[in-house]
Amino acid sequence: MRTFKLFLAIAMLVSSVSTMAAYKIDRLEPAFWWAGMENENLQILVYGEGISELRPSIDYPGVSLEQTVQVKSPNYLFLYLKVDKSAKAGSFDILFKRNNKTMVKYNYELKQRVAGSASRQGYDNSDVMYLITPDRFVNGDTSNDEVEGLKEGLDRADDFGRHGGDLAGIMQSLDYIEDMGYTTLWLNPVMENDMPEGSYHGYAITDFYETDARHGSNEDYVQLSKELKKRNMKLVIDMIMNHCGSHHWWMEDLPTDDWLNFQDGWQVTTHLRETNMDPYASEYDKRNHADGWFVESMPDLNQRNPLMADYLIYNTIWWIEYADLDGIRMDTYPYPDKAFMSEWTRRVMEEYPNFNIVGEEWSSNPAIVSYWQKDKINADGYVSYMPGVFDFPLQDALVKALNEDDSQWGQGLPKLYATLADDHLYADPTQLVIFPDNHDMSRFYTQINEDFGMFKMGMAFTAVCRGIPQIYYGTEILMTNPNSDSHGEIRAEYPGGWDDHTANAFTGEGLTADQKEAQTFTKILLNWRKGCSAVHDGCLKHFAPNHANGLYTLFRYDDKSVVMLVMNKNSEANDVNILPFKVEVIGAATEGVDVITGNNVSLAGETVKVEGRSFLLVEIKK
Numbered sequence: 306m307r308t309f310k311l312f313l314a315i316a317m318l319v320s321s322v323s324t325m326a327a328y329k330i331d332r333l334e335p336a337f338w339w340a341g342m343e344n345e346n347l348q349i350l351v352y353g354e355g356i357s358e359l360r361p362s363i364d365y366p367g368v369s370l371e372q373t374v375q376v377k378s379p380n381y382l383f384l385y386l387k388v389d390k391s392a393k394a395g396s397f398d399i400l401f402k403r404n405n406k407t408m409v410k411y412n413y414e415l416k417q418r419v420a421g422s423a424s425r426q427g428y429d430n431s432d433v434m435y436l437i438t439p440d441r442f443v444n445g446d447t448s449n450d451e452v453e454g455l456k457e458g459l460d461r462a463d464d465f466g467r468h469g470g471d472l473a474g475i476m477q478s479l480d481y482i483e484d485m486g487y488t489t490l491w492l493n494p495v496m497e498n499d500m501p502e503g504s505y506h507g508y509a510i511t512d513f514y515e516t517d518a519r520h521g522s523n524e525d526y527v528q529l530s531k532e533l534k535k536r537n538m539k540l541v542i543d544m545i546m547n548h549c550g551s552h553h554w555w556m557e558d559l560p561t562d563d564w565l566n567f568q569d570g571w572q573v574t575t576h577l578r579e580t581n582m583d584p585y586a587s588e589y590d591k592r593n594h595a596d597g598w599f600v601e602s603m604p605d606l607n608q609r610n611p612l613m614a615d616y617l618i619y620n621t622i623w624w625i626e627y628a629d630l631d632g633i634r635m636d637t638y639p640y641p642d643k644a645f646m647s648e649w650t651r652r653v654m655e656e657y658p659n660f661n662i663v664g665e666e667w668s669s670n671p672a673i674v675s676y677w678q679k680d681k682i683n684a685d686g687y688v689s690y691m692p693g694v695f696d697f698p699l700q701d702a703l704v705k706a707l708n709e710d711d712s713q714w715g716q717g718l719p720k721l722y723a724t725l726a727d728d729h730l731y732a733d734p735t736q737l738v739i740f741p742d743n744h745d746m747s748r749f750y751t752q753i754n755e756d757f758g759m760f761k762m763g764m765a766f767t768a769v770c771r772g773i774p775q776i777y778y779g780t781e782i783l784m785t786n787p788n789s790d791s792h793g794e795i796r797a798e799y800p801g802g803w804d805d806h807t808a809n810a811f812t813g814e815g816l817t818a819d820q821k822e823a824q825t826f827t828k829i830l831l832n833w834r835k836g837c838s839a840v841h842d843g844c845l846k847h848f849a850p851n852h853a854n855g856l857y858t859l860f861r862y863d864d865k866s867v868v869m870l871v872m873n874k875n876s877e878a879n880d881v882n883i884l885p886f887k888v889e890v891i892g893a894a895t896e897g898v899d900v901i902t903g904n905n906v907s908l909a910g911e912t913v914k915v916e917g918r919s920f921l922l923v924e925i926k927k
Contacts, residue, residue, distance in 0.1 A: 328401065328408045329353050332554070334514050334616075335623045337414040340394045342622075343423060343656045346371075348615040349384040351401075351411075352555075356382050359401035359408055367392025368415070374612065376560045383612050388415065419629065427661030427692075428489045428539050428632045430735060431841040433768075433831050434775035435487035438744055439495055439520050440467060440505040442778055443474025443802035452518040456501045456552070461803075464793025465503045472521035472529055474802060481811050483536050485781065485824075486831025490533065491541040491634050493744060495520045500550050500602065506744075506796070507543070508636060509550030509603055513620045523627075530628045539631035542624055546617050546649060547640040548603040556604065564613060566596035566605040573597050574605070578639040578668060582676045582685065595642060608645035617645075618652050625657060638664030638677060638694070643687065650679075650690035663693040663738045663773075667745075669701040671727045680732035693736040696772060699724055700740055703766060704752045707759040711855045711874060718850040718857040718874060725770075725847060735842070739772040742780060744796055749777075751785045757819055758918035761826060762872050765920050768830050769861055769870045771845050781827040782810050782820045826901065833900050837924065839863045846890055856881060856915075860890045867891060867925040868900075873915040880912040881921075897923035 332352040351361075357379045363370045367389040374383040384399075394417035401409040428434070444450070450459045450469040460466030472495065482490070494507030497517045507517070516523045530540045549556075555564070562568060574597030580586040581594075598605045608614045624630060633653070638646065654660060666674045674697060675681055677689050702724035711717030728734040741749035741763050753759045760783065767774050778799055786794040800816070801809030808815030810824070834840055843863035850857045855874040858881070860867060867890055873879050883891065887908075895909040900922040906913065908925070915921045 328355060328359060328403075330356065330401075330409055330411055333411055333413075335619060336514070337416055338388065338623075339418045339422075339626055340367075340388065340392050340415045341390060341418050341423075342388065342626075344622075344652065345387050345389055347386040347388055348612075348619050349386065349399075349413075350616060351382040351384060352380055353409070354380055356380055356401065356409075359403050362400045362402065363397060365392070365395070365397035368397065376612070377562060378558055378560050380558055381560045383615075418626070422626060422629075423657065424659055425629070425631065425657055426659050427657070428541060428773065429661065429841075430771075430773055431835070431838075432488040432539060432773055433486060433834065434489045434491045434541065434738070434773065435482055435485075436491045436493075436740075436743060436775055436777045437475060438470070438493045438506065438778070438796045439472065439475060440470040440507075441796045441802075442470045442799045443478050444469040444471060445474030445477045446471050446521070449519050449521065455499050455518060457499075457504055461798075464791060464797075465505070467505050467519060468798055468803075469519075470798070470802060471519065472516075472525040476525075476529055476532055478811065479532060479536065479538075483538060485828050486833075486835060487776070488537075488835065489539040489541060489631065490529075491632075491775065492543060494543045494545065494636075495526060498550055500552050503602075504550065506792070508545060509548075509552075510545060511550040511553045513549075513617075514623070527628050530630065534629065540628070541632035541634055542628070542630050543634045543636060544621060544624075545636040546606065546608065546646065547637045548599060548605050551602045551604055553604070560612065561610060563607050563610050566607045567598065568607075571598045571601055571604065574599060574640065578666065579673065581639050581643055582673065582683065582687070584685065595640060599637075599640075606641070608642040614645050614648070618649055621649065621653060622656055625653070625660070632661040632663070635662060635664045635691075638666050638691075646677075647688055647690065654679075654690045654692075661693065661736075662691050663695060664691050665695055667695075667697050669698045671698045671724070671730045674698060675730040675732070678732045678736070682732075692733070693738055693773070695775075696737040696739045698727065699737070699770070699772075700742070703741065703763055704749075706857075707753045707756070707763055707874075711850070712853040714852065718855065718872060719852070721766075722847060722849050722857060725845075728771075735771050737772040738775050739767055739770055740775040740777070741767055742777050743775070744777060745792070746795070747790050748785050748795060749780050750783045751787060755783075755785065756918075757783075757823070759874075760823065762874075762918075762920045764827060764830060765870060765922050766859070766872065768834050769840050769859065769868060769922065771861075774834075776827075776831075779810075781824050782816060783823050829901055833924075837866065837868065839866045839868045839924075843868070848885060855879075858886065860886070862890060864927065866927055867894070867897075869897070869921070869923045869925065871913070871915050871921045873917060873919055873921075875917050877917045879915050879917070881915055882911060883908065883913055884911055891925060894925045894927075897925035900924055 330353045372385040396414040399411045497512040497515045498504035499511040577594040580591045706721035709716035801811045843861045847859040
């Protein structure tokens with residue numbers, strides 16, 4: 306009998322151990338949170354085999370488990386917590402029980418928020434963004450070129466392959482970036498893209514909480530943010546709410562039947578972004594735009610599923626808090642569910658009222674772009690909380706203004722004037738991000754047919770115009786894509802970023818005379834812009850180009866200075882009549898300073914001379 310009891314006790318112990326071993330948590334996201342957040346709610350995704358069979362519990366002052374959501378897949382639980390403002394930083398166990406026995410426990414941490422986190426200041430009009438495709442900028446750590454377990458290795462011979470650029474390379478280049486006059490970094494996504502091929506760009510995310518190991522680690526990303534803060538510089542994260550990568554970890558076991566749009570059989574988006582504001586649009590067309598996939602390798606996320614919506618919102622806030630971010634660039638803004646995007650922007654700005662976000666709406670029509678900006682009164686009542694949008698209409702107009710023959714009505718510089726005149730459509734045109742090019746289009750120097758004079762004119766306009774300038778890496782050294790408009794060529798390696806390069810933009814070695822001049826020119830322009838409040842927040846006034854005269858003048862001014870930009874597309878020098886300018890802007894000033902040369906410019910007469918195929922940029926101190 307004693308032997309039987311002993312056997313039974315051992316059997317029960319083995320059974321208990323086996324039960325304990327049967328459950329484990331493979332993922333819990335977010336893995337930690339913070340005490341004292343503005344919004345007291347928190348969603349936690351828990352993933353592990355059979356985890357839905359367990360019942361979670363929490364015992365910690367100020368933290369309560371409000372709801373546990375089971376879904377179709379038995380391997381998920383979604384926990385909704387309330388973290389009261391009285392909750393203190395510390396850690397607690399989340400216990401997962403079955404029949405009142407603890408099967409699994411997870412030690413969860415509430416971190417202490419950094420002082421001033423909630424009132425963080427986002428990027429603003431005093432900043433200039435430097436856009437970098439990390440894989441193509443600088444390879445600072447060759448040890449992560451190949452990472453065991455990730456599907457795609459190094460292949461520099463392939464324009465669409467991994468080339469090895471990383472966060473270490475960016476950190477090693479901060480002296481150069483700061484010296485050039487850039488104040489803010491926007492990196493194409495650095496989150497994990499564990500795809501079989503073509504994932505160097507970062508837009509096919511396979512883990513929303515992990516930095517891609519070929520770029521570095523989460524700790525490296527945080528360190529980059531810290532290094533930037535030491536220099537009074539800022540970091541903008543590139544996010545995607547619309548889609549993930551087809552090899553995202555959840556794709557083998559989707560939580561619900563509606564986790565994705567067209568989950569039973571994908572179809573490509575129509576790209577009809579106009580359906581978002583079209584008063585006559587059919588529901589059929591709306592759905593095929595918003596729910597369609599970009600490509601088969603980028604499944605379209607269904608933000609109408611409240612679990613998915615919350616997952617994306619908390620992931621966004623986690624990254625802002627974790628990495629001490631200064632802004633978000635939101636990819637493909639008009640493609641996700643637009644009601645969700647309204648709520649997403651509201652929640653982010655509720656948590657960080659002084660933060661900044663810019664959305665990508667790639668349209669040359671300002672009526673479409675302006676729809677998404679905060680405080681825009683839309684005919685359909687749609688409300689957005691996003692401070693800024695990318696000014697694609699102005700980018701398009703700038704290239705046409707520099708390329709087109711001004712003798713044709715409405716072309717050339719008049720096109721630029723007319724596009725700025727459309728600013729009445731925006732709730733706040735000063736919050737637009739303006740740019741000569743980006744990672745998705747041909748290089749600016751290629752777009753303007755490698756005309757060096759037009760390059761300088763375009764860069765000067767970008768530095769002076771209202772809005773927040775963004776410059777793509779390599780634009781400052783005239784990088785081109787002469788052979789094709791392939792993204793792989795557009796996102797070429799930055800000269801000097803690899804040891805085998807014969808040219809080096811960091812030292813000037815191997816650059817052409819024009820490249821060196823363009824680099825010096827950009828450096829002068831951007832460093833001047835840093836200290837000129839008139840081009841940050843000053844008023845704008847422009848004087849319309851007379852038909853076919855090839856001249857356009859734009860002013861920025863505040864109580865400290867007046868900035869005058871005169872653009873001359875004519876082959877010959879022009880004496881520009883400044884009497885109208887004196888009446889409305891310049892006043893009694895008789896002298897200014899040429900921003901580029903540092904020479905004095907007389908304003909005592911009736912005209913100023915502007916060289917052919919060039920510009921004059923003058924600052925007049927008050």
